[in-house]
Amino acid sequence: MDRIKWDEYFMAQSHLLALRSTCQRLSVGATIVKDNRIIAGGYNGSVAGEVHCIDVGCLIEDGHCIRTIHAEMNALLQCAKQGVSSDNATIYVTHFPCLNCTKSIIQAGIKKIYYAKDYHNHKYAIKLLNQAGIEYEKIPFSANKIAEFLTKEC
Numbered sequence: 360m361d362r363i364k365w366d367e368y369f370m371a372q373s374h375l376l377a378l379r380s381t382c383q384r385l386s387v388g389a390t391i392v393k394d395n396r397i398i399a400g401g402y403n404g405s406v407a408g409e410v411h412c413i414d415v416g417c418l419i420e421d422g423h424c425i426r427t428i429h430a431e432m433n434a435l436l437q438c439a440k441q442g443v444s445s446d447n448a449t450i451y452v453t454h455f456p457c458l459n460c461t462k463s464i465i466q467a468g469i470k471k472i473y474y475a476k477d478y479h480n481h482k483y484a485i486k487l488l489n490q491a492g493i494e495y496e497k498i499p500f501s502a503n504k505i506a507e508f509l510t511k512e513c
C-alpha cells in the first residue's frame with residue numbers, strides 16, 4: 360500500500376499555502392513542523408488590514424515589494440502570536456529562503472529547512488546556515504505525484 364511520505368505531505372501543504380499568496384511577484388508557502396505535526400503556516404501577503412498586491416499592484420521600492428511579509432516570516436510570526444515554540448522545528452518552503460528570512464529562521468531555533476526550488480540562494484544565507492549547523496535540503500515537489508495520490512481509488 361503506497362502512502363504519501365511526511366516530507367511530501369508537508370511540502371504539498373506549503374505549495375497549497377502558496378496558492379493563497381496575495382503578492383504576484385512570487386507565490387511562496389511555508390509550513391513549520393514539529394514531531395510530524397504542523398504548528399504554523401504562512402504565505403506571501405500584506406499586513407492584516409492592508410490592501411492586497413493582486414488587487415492594487417505591488418508597492419515597489421528598490422526593486423522589492425515592500426508591502427509583502429514573506430511566507431516564512433508569516434509562519435514564524437504565527438508561532439510568536441500564538442505562543443508556540445519554533446525551537447528545534449523544521450520548515451518546509453516552496454523556495455530557498457531570502458537572506459532576511461534565513462536570519463529569522465536561524466534565530467527562531469529552526470533546525471532543518473526543506474525547500475523545493477532554488478531561489479537566488481544567497482551566499483551569506485548559506486554561510487549563516489552552515490555556521491549554525493542548520494541542514495537545508497532540496498526536495499523537488501511534484502504536483503503530478505500528489506494528484507496521483509488524490510485520484511487513486513480507495
Ligand SMILES: [Zn+2]
Nearest residue numbers: 382412417424
Ligand atoms: Zn507585492
Ligand SMILES: [Zn+2]
Nearest residue numbers: 429456457460
Ligand atoms: Zn524572505
